[in-house]
Amino acid sequence: MKIYVPGDAAAKALGADDVARAVVTEAAARGVEVTVVRNGSRGMIWLEPLVEIVTDQGRMGFGPMLVADVPALFGDAEAHPKALGLVEELPWMKRQTRLTFARVGVIDPLSLAEYELHHGLKGLRRAIAMEPAAIVQEVTDSGLRGRGGAGFPTGIKWKTVHDAQAPQKYIVCNADEGDSATFADRMLMEGDPFTLVEGMAIAGLAVGATKGYIYTRSEYPDAVSQMQKAIEIARAAGVLGASVLGSGRAFDMEVRVGAGAYVCGEETSLLNSLEGKRGVVRAKPPLPALEGFMGRPTVVNNVISLASVPVIMDRGAAFYKHFGMGRSHGTMALQIAGNVRFGGLFETAFGLSLGEIVDDIGGGTASGRPVKAVQVGGPLGAWFPRELFDTPFTYEDFAAKGGLIGHAGLTIADDTVDMLKMARFAMEFCAIESCGKCTPCRIGAVRGVETLDRIGGGDASGIPLLTDLCETMKSGSLCALGGFTPYPVMSALTHFPDDFTATHKEAAE
Amino acid sequence: MPLDESAVLSRVNEILAEHNGMEGPLLPILHAIQESFGHVPQAALPVIAQHLTLSRAEVHGVMSFYHDFREQPAGRHVLKLCRAEACQSMGADRMAEHAQRRFGIEWHETTKDGAVTLEPVFCLGLCACAPAAMVDGRLVGRLDEARLDALAEELR
Ligand SMILES: Cc1cc2nc3c(=O)[nH]c(=O)nc-3n(C[C@H](O)[C@H](O)[C@H](O)COP(=O)(O)O)c2cc1C
Ligand code: SF4
Ligand code: FES
Ligand code: FES
Numbered sequence: 249m250k251i252y253v254p255g256d257a258a259a260k261a262l263g264a265d266d267v268a269r270a271v272v273t274e275a276a277a278r279g280v281e282v283t284v285v286r287n288g289s290r291g292m293i294w295l296e297p298l299v300e301i302v303t304d305q306g307r308m309g310f311g312p313m314l315v316a317d318v319p320a321l322f323g324d325a326e327a328h329p330k331a332l333g334l335v336e337e338l339p340w341m342k343r344q345t346r347l348t349f350a351r352v353g354v355i356d357p358l359s360l361a362e363y364e365l366h367h368g369l370k371g372l373r374r375a376i377a378m379e380p381a382a383i384v385q386e387v388t389d390s391g392l393r394g395r396g397g398a399g400f401p402t403g404i405k406w407k408t409v410h411d412a413q414a415p416q417k418y419i420v421c422n423a424d425e426g427d428s429a430t431f432a433d434r435m436l437m438e439g440d441p442f443t444l445v446e447g448m449a450i451a452g453l454a455v456g457a458t459k460g461y462i463y464t465r466s467e468y469p470d471a472v473s474q475m476q477k478a479i480e481i482a483r484a485a486g487v488l489g490a491s492v493l494g495s496g497r498a499f500d501m502e503v504r505v506g507a508g509a510y511v512c513g514e515e516t517s518l519l520n521s522l523e524g525k526r527g528v529v530r531a532k533p534p535l536p537a538l539e540g541f542m543g544r545p546t547v548v549n550n551v552i553s554l555a556s557v558p559v560i561m562d563r564g565a566a567f568y569k570h571f572g573m574g575r576s577h578g579t580m581a582l583q584i585a586g587n588v589r590f591g592g593l594f595e596t597a598f599g600l601s602l603g604e605i606v607d608d609i610g611g612g613t614a615s616g617r618p619v620k621a622v623q624v625g626g627p628l629g630a631w632f633p634r635e636l637f638d639t640p641f642t643y644e645d646f647a648a649k650g651g652l653i654g655h656a657g658l659t660i661a662d663d664t665v666d667m668l669k670m671a672r673f674a675m676e677f678c679a680i681e682s683c684g685k686c687t688p689c690r691i692g693a694v695r696g697v698e699t700l701d702r703i704g705g706g707d708a709s710g711i712p713l714l715t716d717l718c719e720t721m722k723s724g725s726l727c728a729l730g731g732f733t734p735y736p737v738m739s740a741l742t743h744f745p746d747d748f749t750a751t752h753k754e755a756a757e
Numbered sequence: 758m759p760l761d762e763s764a765v766l767s768r769v770n771e772i773l774a775e776h777n778g779m780e781g782p783l784l785p786i787l788h789a790i791q792e793s794f795g796h797v798p799q800a801a802l803p804v805i806a807q808h809l810t811l812s813r814a815e816v817h818g819v820m821s822f823y824h825d826f827r828e829q830p831a832g833r834h835v836l837k838l839c840r841a842e843a844c845q846s847m848g849a850d851r852m853a854e855h856a857q858r859r860f861g862i863e864w865h866e867t868t869k870d871g872a873v874t875l876e877p878v879f880c881l882g883l884c885a886c887a888p889a890a891m892v893d894g895r896l897v898g899r900l901d902e903a904r905l906d907a908l909a910e911e912l913r
Contacts, residue, residue, distance in 0.1 A: 257882060258883050258885065258898060261883050262898045296886070425880075426879065428843045429884045430884070466788075467882065468882060504785065505785075505788060506823075507788070507823030508825040509822065521784065522784075524781040524782060524809075525783075541780075585887065586846035586847065587846040588885070592885050627879075657843075659842045659884070662846070677841075677879065
């Protein structure tokens, strides 16, 4: 009997380790031989721990599983109270276009053999047979844009590094996923780490870099150990090392762990941190592509950007590009979170409306109350009211509505949310996490908290002050921490003015 | 109990040696030291500084930039509660108040018996099963008052 019990951190946080142990114990007690595979999560977090049993028809799902539900798995499984049917046939799975996450939840994350059976390493093999400039061109033609937030075309960044002359170049993977409501990087690293290894190796071949770093967070211990194991396995198998898959070209990589600073997700702050310095943001120019890690040409890309490269190289640029809408090509891994009935990761082509995502896919709130607001793009993203639910999920459409898609995290809040309090939190977060370089960010955010407290206390004269302050932060900040904190603040004020009126009770911490 | 300074120094020197040849070794070194001692002892700073040809102030400056590094030991257990938006939408503020009342401490404080230190954290990547917490490296999703009380009993 083969049973999958996710080893994903969210599944574990919901009891997957206990369930896995119970499966082994129960099987032993019954004298049944089982193989337990700790797969990644399918992304249906509301069903975690989601256990799967391999049958002749396919993989049957059961969830959300408790330890007490385990014995019945060994009886008439179809009559199990938590039976979900074939996992691949569930509507949530069938509606997706899984390109980057095709293997996550499906394979044993640390089996290179299974990885290859599921099309792994095909992109890298193709890249090895190509000229570096042709790889860069393929990525450019795919229309892939940075999934870390800014949406910069990945191929163009690679070309700059490719064209630069230097004795050493680097690939740095930004896995510092600090935005609230995001966990795609984490799920990919835990559920299919070889995809990131392969994507980084292709990037290395494309730009002439022989060394890669994954900079991730101390809040992600499972992802750290999973990536480290995958790198060792890949090295032992010759996927990494002095001669990548026997190509005669070198690429190797290692994992580095941050130390609890949100701003280190900003690429230049990240590079300083990687060099062992304070994570202060650097002024640009010079671009990291020309003077990055250790002053050398460096590709800095998000996990999902790099992990989308293998499928692009395998299936071709045109295949990837035809998904999406307008200038937002390919797929995006939506992370639907907060007060939501069906929360999790949903990979789909760009272009669904926000309302479809929140109401149809997410199923509305977990509390059953009306959705009041959705914050898209993490702590620097705008809050969207229902009136804007027809906005298509693309970089351009969200920008046009005064927002951003960022790393595609969505925080759903019901009608009990106090938007003044959320605005205050945005300012407080900026004050706590500011790298300290710019006055408008460092001091402005503290003033923002004070001003919001005045408004909360009934002093309406604070509102124009807040608006001015946001203007100053927008124009006078070096990076998007100070520069974009006005998005959540001003969107809260603009779309939910009633929460900022005199009758409103004082905002408590 | 104060740490024996020569024991600290010999372990720090081992750690420094293990990180020889690394590009940008300071954060990995500080993590390894904190892993060994539960905090970064003052006595370690000049040794690290000399080894990396930095000033002591520079090393201290780096250490103090990051929320993770401690100058003082924490309690026997560290309870981190997520304070970020997705968790707030599912009652993180209520969880924080409950924990603070239950343990009688504020953020960053340790209970008098030295059992628990309470720390805020901004996102654990468990935003679809909020509110989230981390107890000494173990993750907890869909936290509620009952789970918190059970944890409080456990963390003695
Ligand atoms: C405050 C701040 C935090 C950021 N955090 C992240 C992050 O956690 N992950 C990420 O990939 N990009 C983050 N970014 C964006 C990076 O600076 C950079 O644009 C990105 O890593 C480039 O990779 P991409 O082109 O593949 O998106 C952040 C930016 C700012 C200003
Ligand atoms: S905006 Fe804030 S975080 Fe960004 S560089 Fe300026 S002070 Fe640092
Ligand atoms: S760059 Fe100097 S104050 Fe912002
Ligand atoms: S917001 Fe709390 S875990 Fe992400």
